[in-house]
Amino acid sequence: SVMELQAVVMAAGGGSRMMDLTYSMPKPLLPVGNKPLIWYPLNLLERIGFEEVIVITTKEVQKQMHIDTKMKLEMVCIQEDADMGTADALRHIQQKIKTDILVVSCDLITDVALHEVVDLFRAHDATLSMLMSKTHEFTETVPGQKGKKKTGEQRDFVGVDSSGKRLLFMANEADLDEELVIKKSIMRKHPRMHIKTGLVDAHLYCLKKSVVDFLADNKSITSIRGELIPYLVRKQFSASTNSQKTKNDSEKNQKKTDLKTPDEDLLDLAREKSCWNDHRGDMSDAYHGGKLRCYVHIMEDGMCYRVNTLAAYIEANRLVSEQTAQVGADSIIGAACHVSEKSSIKRSTIGASSCIKEKVKITNSIIMNGVTIEEGCSIQGSVICNQAVIGRGADIKYCLVGSGQCIEAEGQYLLHLSTTVM
Amino acid sequence: MAGTEGITQQELNNSTGETRDETDSRKNDYLQSKVEGKALSKEEKLKLRKEKKQQKKNKKDDKGPAKEEKAKKPVPVMDGQQAQQQRVVKRLPEHIQADDPAVLKKVAKKLERQQIPLRSDYGSKVSLFSHLHQYSRKAPLTQQMSIPSTVIHPSIVHLGLQYSQGIIAGSNSRCIALLHAFKQVIRDYATPRNEELSRDLVNKLKPYISFLNQCRPLSASMGNAIKYIKKEISNVSSNIKEEEAKTTLQNCIDKYIEEKIHLAAKAISKSAFEKISDGDVILVYGCSSLVNYILCDAFERGRKFRVIVVDSRPRLEGRETLRRLVKKGLSCTYVLITAVSYMLPEVSKVFLGAHALLANGYVMSRVGASQIALVAKAYNVPVLVCCETYKFCERVQTDSFVSNELDDPDDLIVTRKGKTELQNWQDIPSLRLLNLVYDVTPPDFVDLVITDLGMIPCTSVPVVLRVKNVDQ
Numbered sequence: 001s002v003m004e005l006q007a008v009v010m011a012a013g014g015g016s017r018m019m020d021l022t023y024s025m026p027k028p029l030l031p032v033g034n035k036p037l038i039w040y041p042l043n044l045l046e047r048i049g050f051e052e053v054i055v056i057t058t059k060e061v062q063k064q065m066h067i068d069t070k071m072k073l074e075m076v077c078i079q080e081d082a083d084m085g086t087a088d089a090l091r092h093i094q095q096k097i098k099t100d101i102l103v104v105s106c107d108l109i110t111d112v113a114l115h116e117v118v119d120l121f122r123a124h125d126a127t128l129s130m131l132m133s134k135t136h137e138f139t140e141t142v143p144g145q146k147g148k149k150k151t152g153e154q155r156d157f158v159g160v161d162s163s164g165k166r167l168l169f170m171a172n173e174a175d176l177d178e179e180l181v182i183k184k185s186i187m188r189k190h191p192r193m194h195i196k197t198g199l200v201d202a203h204l205y206c207l208k209k210s211v212v213d214f215l216a217d218n219k220s221i222t223s224i225r226g227e228l229i230p231y232l233v234r235k236q237f238s239a240s241t242n243s244q245k246t247k248n249d250s251e252k253n254q255k256k257t258d259l260k261t262p263d264e265d266l267l268d269l270a271r272e273k274s275c276w277n278d279h280r281g282d283m284s285d286a287y288h289g290g291k292l293r294c295y296v297h298i299m300e301d302g303m304c305y306r307v308n309t310l311a312a313y314i315e316a317n318r319l320v321s322e323q324t325a326q327v328g329a330d331s332i333i334g335a336a337c338h339v340s341e342k343s344s345i346k347r348s349t350i351g352a353s354s355c356i357k358e359k360v361k362i363t364n365s366i367i368m369n370g371v372t373i374e375e376g377c378s379i380q381g382s383v384i385c386n387q388a389v390i391g392r393g394a395d396i397k398y399c400l401v402g403s404g405q406c407i408e409a410e411g412q413y414l415l416h417l418s419t420t421v422m
Numbered sequence: 423m424a425g426t427e428g429i430t431q432q433e434l435n436n437s438t439g440e441t442r443d444e445t446d447s448r449k450n451d452y453l454q455s456k457v458e459g460k461a462l463s464k465e466e467k468l469k470l471r472k473e474k475k476q477q478k479k480n481k482k483d484d485k486g487p488a489k490e491e492k493a494k495k496p497v498p499v500m501d502g503q504q505a506q507q508q509r510v511v512k513r514l515p516e517h518i519q520a521d522d523p524a525v526l527k528k529v530a531k532k533l534e535r536q537q538i539p540l541r542s543d544y545g546s547k548v549s550l551f552s553h554l555h556q557y558s559r560k561a562p563l564t565q566q567m568s569i570p571s572t573v574i575h576p577s578i579v580h581l582g583l584q585y586s587q588g589i590i591a592g593s594n595s596r597c598i599a600l601l602h603a604f605k606q607v608i609r610d611y612a613t614p615r616n617e618e619l620s621r622d623l624v625n626k627l628k629p630y631i632s633f634l635n636q637c638r639p640l641s642a643s644m645g646n647a648i649k650y651i652k653k654e655i656s657n658v659s660s661n662i663k664e665e666e667a668k669t670t671l672q673n674c675i676d677k678y679i680e681e682k683i684h685l686a687a688k689a690i691s692k693s694a695f696e697k698i699s700d701g702d703v704i705l706v707y708g709c710s711s712l713v714n715y716i717l718c719d720a721f722e723r724g725r726k727f728r729v730i731v732v733d734s735r736p737r738l739e740g741r742e743t744l745r746r747l748v749k750k751g752l753s754c755t756y757v758l759i760t761a762v763s764y765m766l767p768e769v770s771k772v773f774l775g776a777h778a779l780l781a782n783g784y785v786m787s788r789v790g791a792s793q794i795a796l797v798a799k800a801y802n803v804p805v806l807v808c809c810e811t812y813k814f815c816e817r818v819q820t821d822s823f824v825s826n827e828l829d830d831p832d833d834l835i836v837t838r839k840g841k842t843e844l845q846n847w848q849d850i851p852s853l854r855l856l857n858l859v860y861d862v863t864p865p866d867f868v869d870l871v872i873t874d875l876g877m878i879p880c881t882s883v884p885v886v887l888r889v890k891n892v893d894q
Binding site (some may be wrong): 050122266 | 575583607610709745
């Protein structure tokens with residue numbers, strides 16, 4: 001069967017900005033919420049349906065990595081001291097790449113709906129599709145750091161078009177002298193550009209296979225984020241790309257272009273006959289006739305963190321523990337119990353085989369065996385007997401719920417005795 | 423009794439011709455009802471209905487859904503008496519019933535079997551159109567599918583996304599993109615062991631078609647193309663090697679596109695050229711790839727005319743037409759549909775594109791086309807519809823309600839000066855937004871249909887269909 005996307009996780013280095021932590025433990029193995037950091041991107045990939053992942057890492061990480069996952073992990077080891085950039089690593093595995101790839105960094109913790117990024121890649125036949133998120137302020141104090149955050153953070157300038165999806169411009173403050181220079185060709189094609197600075201690059205990229213082949217021929221590119229992405233964004237508007245019939249003509253394999261052209265012609269014909277255009281106001285065809293397109297999905301809300309500094313590491317830990325169930329030390333949980341995320345249990349006893357769903361707050365209560373408590377309930381100072389079922393969103397205060405009783409959803413009970421009345 | 427039954431059976435055979443798809447017992451019921459006529463009592467009618475339902479269920483379990491479509495296509499025209507007694511009405515597959523829970527359950531079961539997620543409706547619908555589906559563009563089908571897609575071929579997923587987001591819109595465009603995707607599927611197809619390509623490939627295509635239908639209801643052109651492909655695949659002989667079969671199929675697809683779309687466009691353009699005279703003022707509506715082609719071709723060949731492009735919200739497709747024609751060098755005027763009656767006194771001809779031509783001569787086109795035709799008729803301006811023969815459909819429709827498409831209602835919301843009045847339209851219980859896509863123009867308003875078979879009046883469409891069926 002045909003594979004649509006191959007996942008690649010980059011876990012071979014980094015941590016240069018938090019040497020205090022990473023000098024003894026490699027970054028992919030740093031514990032966040034009692035799980036190694038690399039578990040989070042792998043879990044994301046597993047949740048959305050990937051079955052195989054290529055993990056590029058070092059021998060040291062591979063030895064110590066024990067991830068419980070159903071996916072097939074193909075570990076590719078590179079030398080610790082080889083000083084390989086992320087693009088070099090991609091070049092290293094070029095033979096394994098058979099189709100378009102999804103590159104994820106090992107330090108990404110996010111709950112993004114990945115279909116948003118991949119849909120941009122699919123629908124517009126894009127060369128690059130990436131994920132970015134609005135920065136969140138770090139509230140916790142960073143140990144060992146006096147005062148506010150270091151001002152050494154270089155800003156990223158990201159230019160998008162009026163739809164907010166097409167990536168027009170990307171530059172880092174470090175590469176600019178004093179002015180931000182934008183080419184006239186971009187302004188002519190996209191007169192309305194929104195330039196954003198408060199964005200975090202999630203280092204999650206969907207790249208076409210031809211980009212990997214291009215990397216193989218251009219050995220000067222070492223880093224994906226540092227060199228490849230800005231190059232692709234710039235190349236969208238370079239004169240040479242738009243004058244050629246097929247994109248990356250010189251970089252593509254000649255044999256492949258011969259096979260592809262008649263089918264690509266058909267797709268071009270379909271687009272030509274379609275009455276859709278991505279912009280209006282000028283005389284150009286859709287996409288201005290450009291073959292190379294870069295898209296970005298900017299997350300407005302939701303969690304998206306890159307654990308590459310000490311502050312980010314602490315913040316990530318705090319968030320992750322907020323997400324999981326909080327069981328206080330003053331509570332006793334029975335065997336075979338299932339407590340879902342975002343539930344909180346304080347000073348209570350839960351019997352065996354009980355099932356507690358999401359966002360449940362249990363305080364000062366006794367829950368006996370086999371009880372099912374649905375989402376969003378709040379139980380305070382109560383006794384819930386065996387096999388009872390508490391419906392969604394119920395609010396129970398100082399009540400006694402008898403054996404096998406069912407409390408209806410959204411019920412509000414105060415000082416109530418719910419038993420079978422015979 | 424038996425004797426009369428026998429005779430009527432023969433008569434029936436001779437009159438309706440093809441009865442190959444009806445089982446014998448059904449025929450007998452049919453005949454029984456015809457013979458006994460008004461004498462059927464309520465209990466017998468109920469019994470008949472139950473039997474027919476049971477037979478239908480059995481048939482469905484044996485055959486696949488596609489065959490069921492084929493079986494339902496040649497529906498013999500029943501006269502009033504028989505229609506009365508046969509209460510289990512055979513609905514054509516295009517008749518969507520989104521408000522009937524039993525039908526919805528059946529569809530959900532079928533999709534579950536094919537491992538395709540079910541797309542849920544969005545927003546409250548106008549009651550007249552509550553039998554149609556209404557989806558939101560912000561909730562694509564890919565939300566519920568795994569990435570990377572394993573059940574559906576990647577090019578079909580790409581296509582479905584492009585349909586649902588409107589990137590590929592327009593009858594011809596959708597059909598060509600569909601055939602392109604099918605070529606990819608065939609290219610990547612490998613016959614499993616103990617299976618025949620002719621049967622297995624058709625079964626492979628069924629979930630893909632369901633998926634595309636969920637993304638956006640299939641157009642008539644796509645439906646006809648799919649029928650053609652399925653026929654070609656099932657005609658592949660089992661002797662030839664797989665590679666050869668695949669190449670043959672791909673060549674068939676190329677031939678279909680070449681013949682039915684390219685050459686047809688050239689033929690239509692040639693006929694239309696005779697109808698365009700120097701000094702003409704031609705009115706076009708929306709964006710039809712065929713009409714644009716005709717106008718550009720006529721302009722290239724030296725005719726001097728000007729064009730009035732009529733456009734309508736929310737799609738505003740006329741802007742694309744305007745751009746393409748002006749790029750070619752034609753002098754154009756652009757108006758919204760509200761100004762049509764002011765422009766018509768200076769118009770000499772109206773050219774309309776069609777999404778499909780129905781068997782009773784009605785023209786199914788973008789919503790608003792019937793209004794243009796109506797106003798043109800009032801002003802005695804000739805209306806010419808340009809349509810390739812592959813878009814001819816065996817469906818019969820007299821109104822725009824029964825079979826239509828509802829687009830995303832949020833498209834109607836517009837932001838002016840930073841204010842969006844309709845932002846919370848869902849909170850107002852008595853407010854509904856309606857975004858229709860198609861409407862139906864009666865043949866009285868259409869003066870000529872230009873097809874690749876020539877210039878025919880609207881009422882000759884069933885003749886063309888019959889001729890086409892005989893050919894195939």
